[in-house]
Amino acid sequence: MSIALAALGMTAPVAVATPAVVPTGFSDTVVTSVALPVGLDFTPDGRMLVTTKPGHLYAYRSGKLTQAFDASGFVCAGQPGQDERGMLSVAVDPDFASNHFIYLYYSASEGGSCVNRVSRFTLDSSSQVAASSEKILIDGIQGDGFHNAGDLAFGKDGDLYVAVGDGHCLEGCDPGNKAAQDLKNLNGKILRITSSGAVPAGNPYSGTGTARCSTGPISSGKCQEIYAYGFRNPFRIATDPNAAGTRIFVDDVGQNTTEEVDQLKAGANYGWPMCEGPCNTSGLTDPVFSYPDNTGGGRAAITGGAFVPDNAWNAAYNGRYLFSDYVKNNVYSITGSGGNFTTFSAGATAVAMKFAPAVPGAGGGQQALYYTNLTTGTVHRVSSGGTVPNAAFSTSPGGAVSYCSTHASTAGAPPFTVTFDGSASGDPNGRPLTYHWTFGDAATQQTTTPTTTHTYTTKGAFTPQLTVSNDSGGTSTAATGAVRTDDAPPAVTVTSPGTSSRFTVGATYTPTGTAVDSSGAALPSSALTWQVWLFHINHVHPVLDPVAGNGSTAFVAPPAEQFSAIKGNSRLLVCLSATDANGVTQTVEQDFDPQLVQLTLGSSPSGLRIHIDEDDVDVGGDVTTPATVTSWAGYQIHLTAPDQTDSSGTPQTFGSWSDGGARSHAVAPTVDSGYTATFSAGAAQKTYEAESPANTLVGGAAVATCAPCSGGKKVGHVGNGKGVLTFDNVAVATAGTYQLTIGYCDGSTGRSAAVSVNGAAAQTVAFAGTGSFTTPGTKVITVTLKAGANTVSFANSSGWAPDFDRITV
Numbered sequence: 001m002s003i004a005l006a007a008l009g010m011t012a013p014v015a016v017a018t019p020a021v022v023p024t025g026f027s028d029t030v031v032t033s034v035a036l037p038v039g040l041d042f043t044p045d046g047r048m049l050v051t052t053k054p055g056h057l058y059a060y061r062s063g064k065l066t067q068a069f070d071a072s073g074f075v076c077a078g079q080p081g082q083d084e085r086g087m088l089s090v091a092v093d094p095d096f097a098s099n100h101f102i103y104l105y106y107s108a109s110e111g112g113s114c115v116n117r118v119s120r121f122t123l124d125s126s127s128q129v130a131a132s133s134e135k136i137l138i139d140g141i142q143g144d145g146f147h148n149a150g151d152l153a154f155g156k157d158g159d160l161y162v163a164v165g166d167g168h169c170l171e172g173c174d175p176g177n178k179a180a181q182d183l184k185n186l187n188g189k190i191l192r193i194t195s196s197g198a199v200p201a202g203n204p205y206s207g208t209g210t211a212r213c214s215t216g217p218i219s220s221g222k223c224q225e226i227y228a229y230g231f232r233n234p235f236r237i238a239t240d241p242n243a244a245g246t247r248i249f250v251d252d253v254g255q256n257t258t259e260e261v262d263q264l265k266a267g268a269n270y271g272w273p274m275c276e277g278p279c280n281t282s283g284l285t286d287p288v289f290s291y292p293d294n295t296g297g298g299r300a301a302i303t304g305g306a307f308v309p310d311n312a313w314n315a316a317y318n319g320r321y322l323f324s325d326y327v328k329n330n331v332y333s334i335t336g337s338g339g340n341f342t343t344f345s346a347g348a349t350a351v352a353m354k355f356a357p358a359v360p361g362a363g364g365g366q367q368a369l370y371y372t373n374l375t376t377g378t379v380h381r382v383s384s385g386g387t388v389p390n391a392a393f394s395t396s397p398g399g400a401v402s403y404c405s406t407h408a409s410t411a412g413a414p415p416f417t418v419t420f421d422g423s424a425s426g427d428p429n430g431r432p433l434t435y436h437w438t439f440g441d442a443a444t445q446q447t448t449t450p451t452t453t454h455t456y457t458t459k460g461a462f463t464p465q466l467t468v469s470n471d472s473g474g475t476s477t478a479a480t481g482a483v484r485t486d487d488a489p490p491a492v493t494v495t496s497p498g499t500s501s502r503f504t505v506g507a508t509y510t511p512t513g514t515a516v517d518s519s520g521a522a523l524p525s526s527a528l529t530w531q532v533w534l535f536h537i538n539h540v541h542p543v544l545d546p547v548a549g550n551g552s553t554a555f556v557a558p559p560a561e562q563f564s565a566i567k568g569n570s571r572l573l574v575c576l577s578a579t580d581a582n583g584v585t586q587t588v589e590q591d592f593d594p595q596l597v598q599l600t601l602g603s604s605p606s607g608l609r610i611h612i613d614e615d616d617v618d619v620g621g622d623v624t625t626p627a628t629v630t631s632w633a634g635y636q637i638h639l640t641a642p643d644q645t646d647s648s649g650t651p652q653t654f655g656s657w658s659d660g661g662a663r664s665h666a667v668a669p670t671v672d673s674g675y676t677a678t679f680s681a682g683a684a685q686k687t688y689e690a691e692s693p694a695n696t697l698v699g700g701a702a703v704a705t706c707a708p709c710s711g712g713k714k715v716g717h718v719g720n721g722k723g724v725l726t727f728d729n730v731a732v733a734t735a736g737t738y739q740l741t742i743g744y745c746d747g748s749t750g751r752s753a754a755v756s757v758n759g760a761a762a763q764t765v766a767f768a769g770t771g772s773f774t775t776p777g778t779k780v781i782t783v784t785l786k787a788g789a790n791t792v793s794f795a796n797s798s799g800w801a802p803d804f805d806r807i808t809v
Contacts, residue, residue, distance in 0.1 A: 001755040002216075002249045002322050006467045010167075012129075014135070015552045017125065018551050019347065019392070019423065019424040019425075019426060019520055020331075020347040020348035020380075020390055020568065021345065021346040021653075022344070022345045022382060022428075023101065023344065023345075024346075024429055024430050025314070025384055025385065025428055025558075025711040026383065026384050026428055026430075027382070027383055027386050027426060027427075027428040027607065028345065028348065028381075028382050028383055028426070029372065029380065029381050029383075029390045029481070029612030030378045030379070030380055031048070031060065031378075031379045031380060032050075032057070032060050032065050032378070032379050032529050032785065033067065033377055033378050033382050033406045034050055034056075034058055034378075034379065035052060035054065035377050035380075035545075035546055036052045036053040036054060036086075036373065036374055036377060036405060036542065036545060037050050037051070037052055037351070037373070037374065037377065037378070037379055037405075037794060038050075038052060038087065038088055038089065038351050038352060038372060038809055039051040039052050039087070039088060039089035039090045039105075039151070039152075039351075039352045040352050040354055040370060040371075040372055040379065041090050041091055041354060042092065042104075042356040042370075043092050043094065043096055043123070043353065043751065044092075044093070044096055044097050045097075045229055046061055046062075046357075046359075047059045047060065047061045047127060047361075048061070048356070048370065048373065048379070049068070049090045049092065049102065049123075049359045049698055050061040050090075050379055051087040051088065051089060051090045051104065051106075051257050051395045052086070052087060053085075053087065053088075053219065053374070053542060053545055054072050054075070054076075054082075054086060054087075054545040054546065055070070055071040055072035055073075055075030055085035055086060055087045055106065056069070056071070056072060056087065057069035057071070057090065057129060058423075059086065059123070059127035060157035060459055060510060061127070063332055063532075063555075066127045066522045066631075067239055067391060068123060068127045068128055068129050069121070069128075069131075070130035071087060071104075071106060071131070071777075073189060074108060074109050074706040075087055075106050075107055075108065075109065075644070076107045076108065076109035076114035078517075079272070081573055082312070083759075084145060084146055084147075084148055084541060084542065085107030085116070085145055085148055086106065086107055086542075086545070087104060087105075087106040087107075087568050088105045088106060088116075088148060088149075088150030088151070089104070089105045089150055089151045089152045089352065089777045090104055090105075090152070091103040091152035091153060091154055091160065092154075093120075093195060094154050094156070094158060095195075095691055096123075097459070099122075099196065100122050100123055100124065101120050101121070101122060101123075102120070102122075102123045102129070103118065103119070103120050103137075103152050103160060103195075103290075104118070104119055104121060104152075104691070105117070105118050105150040105151065105152050106119070106150075106160065106717065107148070107375045108139070108231060109420075113150060114145075115139065115141055115216075116138050116141035116142075116143065116148055116150060116164070117136060117138065117139045117141065118136075118138040118139075118152065118160075118162055118193075119134045119135060119136050119137060120134070120135040120137060120139045120195070120196075120197075120709070121133045121134055121135075121550070124314055128437045130401070131396075133654065134215060134635060135196075135197070136197075137160075137193060137196075137197030137214065138162065138186070138191070138193065138225065138228055139214065139215050139216070139219070140213075140214075140215050140217075141164055141186055141187065141188060142167050142170055142217070143165065143167030143168060143170060143183065143187065144168050144169045144170070145166060145168070145558075145656055146168035146169075146174075146230065146541075146561075146636060147165035147166050147167055147168040147174070147188060147235045147253075148164075148169075148233075149164050149165035149233050149235050149236075150163065150164070150165070151234070151235065151237050151352075153237045153238065153239050153248065154239065155239055155246030155248060155778065156239070156243070156245055156246045156472045157193075157200075157246045157501050157657040158194075158195070159192050159193065159194055159195075159197055159200050159246075160192070160194070161190060161192055161195050161218050161227065161237055161239075161248060161264070162190065162191040162193065162225075163190055163231075163234040163236070163237045163250065164186050164187055164188065164189050164190070164191060165187065165188065165231070165232070165233040165234065165235075165236070166179045166180045166187045166188035166231065166233065166272065166273075167179055167187045167188075167231055168659050170185075170187055171693045172613075172693065172694075172722065172775055173597055173613060173614070173638060174232075174273075174444070174561075175256075175273050175276075175495075175613070176273065176638070177273060178693045178694065179529050180229060180230050180231055180232065180272045180273060180699070181229065181230060181269075181272075181273070181274075181373055181534065181696055182693065182700075183205065183221075183222040183223060183226060183229065183697075183702075183782055184213075184218050184219065184220065184221065184222065184223065184552070185217035185218075186213050186223055186225060186226065186290055186673070187224065188229060188230065188231045188234075188272060188576055189223075189225075189226045189227070189228065189229045189231065189234065189500060190226075190227050190228045190229075190234060190237065190248075190250060190264055191225040191226060191227055192225065193808050197214065199225060200250065201222045201268065202267070202413060203224060203225070203226070203247075203614065204226065204227065204228075204266050204267035205222040205223065205224050205226055205228060206224055206228070207302045208223045208699070209222060209702060209717070210222045210224050211223070211224065212224055212225070212432075213225055213226075213461075217495075218511050219570070219701065220394045220704065220705075221701060221702065222700075222702070226264060226780040227264070227266055227267075228266065228267065228268045228269075228270065229268075229269055229270070230269040230271045230272050230284070230285075230450050231250065231252050231270055231272055232252055232253060232255065232263075232273070232276075232301050233252065233253040233263075233273040234250045234251065234252045234253075235251050235252070235253050235261070235301075235302065235303055235304075236250075236251045236281055236303060236304045236323075236351075236353075237249065237250050237251070237264070237303050237305075238251075238305040238306050238307055239307070239352070240242060240307045240336070240475050241309045241310075241332070241355070242307060242310050242318070242319050242336075244307060245529045247263070247264075248264040249261050249262065249264070249288070249305055249307070249321060250263075250264055250270075250436065251302045251303065251304070251305045251323055252272070252287075253300070253302055253303075254276050254277065254293060254300070254302075255276055255300050255562075255616070256276070256293065256562065256564075256616045257276050257277060257292065257293055258276045258277030258278075258290050258292060258293060259290060259291055259292070259293065259300050259301070259302040259325070259762075260276075260277060260287040260302070260699040261287055261288055261289040261290070261302070261321065261323060261334070261338065262287045262288060262291045262304070263287075263288045263487065267286060267454055268285040269283065269284050269285060269698060270284065270285050270287075270752060271284040271285070271765065273427075274696065274728070275730075277290045277312050277582050278290060280465065281433055281759075282436075282670060283698055287338075288338040289334050289335065289338035289339075289341070290651060291341065291653075296327075296328060296330075296712065297326060298328065298330055299327050299538070299539075300327050300566075301325060301326040301327045301548065302323055302324070302325055302326075303323070303324045303325065303326045303349070303350060303351050303623075303716060304321035304323065304324045304326070304350040304351055304353040304371060304372075305321060305322065305495070306321075306322050306323075306351045306353035306369060307319065307321050307322075307336070307355075308320045308321075308322065308345065308353060308354055308355070309355055309367055309371075311384075311491065312355060312367035312368075312384075312386065313367070313384040314385075315334075317384075318383055319335065319336045320333050320335060320336065320669050321332065321334050321335070322331070322344055322353060322369065323351035324349055324351075324353065324371070325346065325349075326349055326351070326374075326539060327539045329346075329347055329348070329349045329350065330343050330344075330345065330347070330349075330395055331343075331344045331345040331348045331350055331371075332344060338513070341560065347384065348371070348373075348376065348380070348382075349373050349374070349376075349535040350371035350372065350373065350380075351372045351373065351374045351480050352371065352372045353369060353370070354369075354370050354371075354372045355367050355368070355369055355370070356370055357701060358381070358383050359759065361790055366383070366384075366385065368381045368382060368384075369381070369382040369383075370382075374542075375403055375540065376400075377405050380396065383408055383428075384428075385428075386428045387428065387429065387430035387474050388428075388467045388476060389423045389425065389426065389427040389428070389433055389465055389469075389470050389474055389475070389573075390425060390427075390428075390471065390476055391422065391428055391466045391468045391478065391479040392422065392424035392425050392466075392478065392479050393421055393422040393424065393425065393450075393464075393466045393479055393481060394420075394421050394424070394481075395418050395419065395420055395421075395464070395482075395483060395508050396418070396419045396421070397409040397410060397412070397418075398410030398411065398489070398548075401575070401587045401588065402573060402575075402589045402591055403533050403575070403589075404531060404573075404575035404808075405546050405575070406529050406531070406546060406575070406577035406585060406587050407585070407587060408485070408489060408577075408585055408586050408587040409484060409489055409583075409584045410460070410481070410482065410483050410486055410585070411483070411484035411485070411487055411489050411584045412484075412485065412488050413459075413485065413488055414457050414458055414459060414485045415455050415456065415457050416455065416456045416483075416485050417453055417455045417456075418453065418454055418456065418464075418483055419451065419452075420437060420451065420453065420464065420481075421450060421451045422435050422450040422451070422466050422467070422468065423450045423451070425450065425466070425468045425476070425479075427468075427470050427474070429470075430650060431447075431452075431470035431471055431474075432447055432448070432470065432471055433469065433470055434446060434447075434468065434469050434470075435447045435448070435449070435450060435452070435466060435468055436466065436467045436468065437452060437454070437464070437465075437466055438466075439456075439462065439463065439464045439481065439483075439527075439714050440462030440463045440464045440465070441456060441458065441460065441462055456483065456485045456486065457553065459485050459486040460483050460484075460485055460486055461480045461482070461485075461486060461535075461790070462482070462483045462484070462485070463481070463482060463483075464480070464481045464482075464483055465478045465479065465480050465481075466478065466479045468480075470607060470633070479537060484582070484584055486582070486643075487517075487582045487631070488518035488584070488693075489518075489578065489580075489585065489586035490515045490518070490523060490527075490578040490579075490584070490585075491515065491516045491586070492513065492514070492577070492578045492586045492587070492588050493513055493514045493515075493578055493588075494511065494512075494513045494516045494574060494576050494588065494590045495512050495513050495514060496509075496511060496512040496513075497509060497511065497569075497574065497590070499590065499591075500591065502594060502595035502633075503557040503572060503592055503594055503595065503633075504557060504594075504595055504632075504633040504634040504670055505557050505559045505560075505594070505634035505635045505636075505668070506519055506556060506557065506559075506634045506668070507516040507556070507557050507634065508552055508555070508556050508557075509553045509554060509555060509556075509557060509592075510552075510553065510554045511532075511553075511555075511574055511576070511674070512550055512551040512590065513528060513550060513576045514577075515527060515528055515586075516576030517580040517581070518580070518584075518771050521580050522761050523550070523579075523580060525548075525549050525550035525552070526548055526549070527548075527578050527579050527580065527629070528548065528549065528550045528576060528577070528578050529546050529548050529575075529576070529577040529578075529579075530546070530547055530548075530549070530553060530574070530575065531544060531545065531547075531574075531575040532544035532572055532574050532592075533556050533572065533573040533575075534558050534563050534571075534572055534573075534577070535569075535570055535572070535573050536560075536561055536568075537552045540573070541558070542557055542565075543572065545551055551740050557572065557594075557634070558596075558636075559635045559636065560632055560635055561615075562614055562615075562616040563612070563614055563615045563616055563617045563618075563629070563631075564617050565615050566574060566594075566617050566630060566632060566635075567617060567630070571592060571593045571594060572591070572592035572593075572594075572767055573592070574589065574591075574592050575587060575589075576588055576589075576590075577587075588733070594632040594633065594635075595632065595633035595634075595670075596630055596631070596633070597630070597631055597632070597633045597669050597671060597672050597673065597675055598628050598629075598630060598631075598672045598673075599628065599629050599630075599641075599667075599669065599672075599674075599675065600627075600672075600673070600674040600675070600678070601623060601625055601626070601627045601628070601629065601674075601675055601676075602625050602626050602658075602674065602675070602676035602678060603625040603676060603677045603678070603679060603708050604642070604678045604679065605646065605652070605678070605679065606625055607624060607625060607646060607647060608624070608641075608644060608646060608652060608677070608679060609622045609623070609624055609625075609642065609644055610622070610623055610625060610639060610640070610641060611625070611639070611640040611641075611642060612629070612638065612639060613637065613638035613640070614637045614638065615629070615637075617767070625677075627681070630652070631669070633670045633671070634668050634669075634670050635666070635668060636666050636668040637666065637667060638664060638665070638666040639657075639665060639666075639667060640662070640663060640668050641654045641657065641664075641677035641679070642654070642663075642731055642788075643679075643686070643731060643732065643733045644679070644733045644787075644788075645733045645787065649734075650681050650682075650685055651681065651733040651734055652679040652680070652731070652733065652735075653678060653679060653680050653681075653682060654678075654679055655677075655678045655679055656677075656678050656681050657675060657676070657677055657678075658674070658676040658677075658678075660676055661675075666709070673677065685808055685809065686731070686808065686809055687710070687806055687807070687808045688727050688730060688806060688807050688808075688809075689710060689711050689713075689805075689806050690713075690715040690725060690727075690743075690806055690807075691703040691711060691713040691714065691715055691807055692727075693727055694728055695715075695725065695726060696724075696725075696726040697715060697722050697723075697724070697725055697726075697729050698723070698726075699717070699722035699723045699724050700717045700720075700722050700723040700778045701715055701717050701718045701723035701724055701725050702715065702716060702717050702718065702723075703715055704716045706745065706773075706774050706776075706803070706805070707774065708774055708775065708776055709743070709745065709774070709776055709805040709806075710743060710776075710805055711806075712805045713802065714745060714803045714804060714805045715777070716773070716802050716803040717800075718753070718794055718795065718800070718801040718802075718804060719751075719753065719795060719796030719799060719800045719801035720793075720796065720799060720800050721796075721798065721801070723795070723801075724793055724794070724795045725793065725794045725795075725804055726791055726793040726794075727791065727792045727793075727807060728789075728808070729789045729790075729791075730785065730790055730809060731787070731788060731789050731790070731792065731793050732785045732787065732788050732790065732792040732809060733751050734788075735784075735785065735786045735787045736785065737782055737783070737785075738783055738785050738809050739780055739781075739782060739783050739809075740780070740781050740782070740783045740807055740809055741778055741779075741780050741807065741808040742765075742767075742778060742779045742780070742781065742804065742806075742807050743777070743778055743804070743805035743807065744766055744767055744770070744776070744777060744779065744802040744803060744804050744805055745770055745771050745772070745773045745774060745775055745776055745777070745802060745808040746768070746769045746773070746777070746802035746803070747769065747770070747771065747775075748769055748800075749775040750766065750768050750769050751766075751767050751769075751796070751799065751801055751802045752764055752765060752766045752767065752790075752796060752797055752799070752801065753767065753794045753795065753796050753801035754794070754795045754797065754801075755771045755781065755783070755792065755793070755794055756785050756792070756793045756795070757784065757785065757791070757792055757793075758786065758790055758791055759791065759792060759793075761782070762793075762795070764779055765779065767779055767801075767802045770802075773803055776805050785809070
């Protein structure tokens with residue numbers, strides 16, 4: 001993503017983004033502009049519905065944009081610290097013509113907290129939605145503001161599919177968040193419900209041991225709404241219009257290494273957080289397509305996706321799947337089976353995509369691809385087979401300022417020289433263009449290059465126009481702009497935060513500024529608009545959506561996503577816009593940098609490994625002491641001191657941290673701080689509880705209450721050809737043979753289990769009955785472990801295994 005930023009302080013206005021480069025025979029045109037557009041869908045009568053992050057739903061038809069629903073008062077996108085939440089998607093009911101139902105996935109403000117919700121509303125013929133028409137279908141979806149996903153799509157089965165992210169820091173923090181594997185909540189899952197919110201027949205989890213999770217997580221069992229699980233941030237889902245039945249692709253955003261396109265299957269586990277990209281592990285489903293984050297250089301974040309309907313474009317595109325990458329600023333194309341990866345459109349960033357008639361409401365006519373671009377605040381149409389060029393231009397001074405949604409006016413006192421740039425114009429067949437300029441003051445000009453200048457010598461409000469023509473006689477409709485010479489832009493200053501200010505993660509900041517119009521009069525607070533972005537390496541995340549006022553709206557400084565963001569000069573971008581009584585706007589942007597702190601990590605003895613969960617810079621997230629790492633003040637990181645072997649081959653067992661924390665604990669220093677882990681020579685026994693969220697339970701294995709058991713819980717329903725319990729992080733310092741003491745309960749006369757270490761061939765272990773399923777007993781076996789982390793799995797392909805309490809190594 002191209003961006004001009006000052007190292008610190010104000011940035012000068014920059015030109016609008018370079019237009020997308022589509023294949024020959026295609027055109028990419030802006031349909032309409034709206035601040036922070038996210039989701040979109042179409043009604044059968046030709047209305048394009050667009051959701052925005054701040055909580056607005058718009059309906060667009062025949063060149064007119066109408067606000068259909070203002071939910072900003074109860075959508076928590078505008079509250080401090082709500083990050084990526086908002087009104088995230090919209091879906092139109094397959095029977096809309098008769099019932100007028102639409103569905104919204106939005107972040108609901110409830111009693112000072114924020115949860116994600118899926119609701120059904122009614123859209124009337126005048127494109128209005130009444131809040132009273134809401135029917136809540138799913139509520140209480142948790143998270144911390146990141147990894148919401150939040151997409152909706154109807155399958156050909158008539159059911160509504162819902163994409164839910166893992167919540168980022170819910171059961172541990174990314175990448176240690178286990179929520180996607182926890183079937184007691186809806187996070188990290190694709191859900192399937194009926195249009196009325198019921199659970200349809202054929203969902204994987206029903207009957208005994210299951211429950212509805214439509215109002216929040218459950219304490220035991222499995223959620224009936226779950227259709228598939230093991231996703232990190234399944235940002236967008238797409239239904240294949242060419243398939244005979246329901247076929248859905250899921251675009252799942254990776255953490256550090258791989259982006260995925262998954263084909264949805266009932267009951268499938270896609271592996272997160274055990275793996276990213278192809279898992280190549282029995283019981284886990286691999287993507288139909290994946291690509292490394294560093295493809296083409298830099299990072300990645302897969303976003304919108306759509307199947308090309310057969311015969312919508314030329315036959316070469318039949319059945320292909322298009323998807324966008326928010327960071328790489330491209331739209332890519334693959335076959336329906338995941339092959340032939342190519343760039344379809346360079347310079348296009350689509351948060352959501354949808355095919356619909358090129359002329360909305362025209363029914364079976366030619367189809368076009370529509371997409372939303374969050375950062376430019378535009379909705380685009382990509383069409384094929386046209387011969388008429390498209391005109392678009394920008395003016396400077398004025399125009400876009402970095403990522404600020406409110407653009408500056410082009411205004412100044414005469415003589416006032418304006419630069420006109422028609423580079424965003426294009427011809428679908430790549431023909432050369434001639435640019436016909438009308439400047440609004442009776443002056444005209446014709447050029448064969450896209451840029452020119454014009455000097456206005458009189459005062460007034462002017463409407464410049466551009467039409468373009470190609471060498472085959474095709475002429476565009478006119479694009480228009482605005483130039484003011486009867487007024488100058490306000491003088492705008494951000495007073496807080498100051499240019500030398502530094503933020504602390506989790507602290508609350510209230511921005512203030514001043515604005516003076518061209519006459520020297522101070523503008524009221526209502527004339528000022530604020531916006532804040534988190535700049536993350538080469539893309540942005542919203543922190544504070546555009547809000548009017550001065551000194552009355554606060555935001556909470558967010559954390560960095562990983563250490564690589566800290567190293568990559570991540571920071572906040574504060575936008576301030578002011579509009580005078582004549583409608584002339586000035587926008588400035590100011591960097592707000594983090595307060596950096598140094599963490600000195602030590603060990604006794606020195607030279608041992610310390611693990612940092614959030615560290616995606618050092619291999620495996622491990623550093624060797626003594627080490628100093630740079631972090632943001634207040635940024636919570638998770639430190640672990642694993643048992644290990646030192647350079648002389650001596651086992652070292654963790655004893656304590658200098659700050660009194662547990663072996664694995666979180667720290668969030670606001671000043672330079674030191675943390676030293678003390679070890680003792682020699683190995684020590686370690687116990688692992690079966691019910692720990694660090695473990696993996698699949699195929700029906702579930703946590704159950706057992707008062708006499710260690711921790712008051714156990715894991716049952718293991719075996720019978722389905723249930724598997726895996727202890728995922730059985731750590732030892734040195735490779736060798738170890739005694740494994742298994743705590744279990746068995747109310748039968750005796751059962752057996754297949755015990756496998758690190759996926760190797762299993763040994764069959766017989767367990768004697770303990771008298772009841774709440775009476776613990778133990779069994780000791782011998783296993784071979786490797787140095788570091790090991791997995792130990794319990795299963796039974798032909799019968800039930802006992803219930804498991806814990807293991808001790």
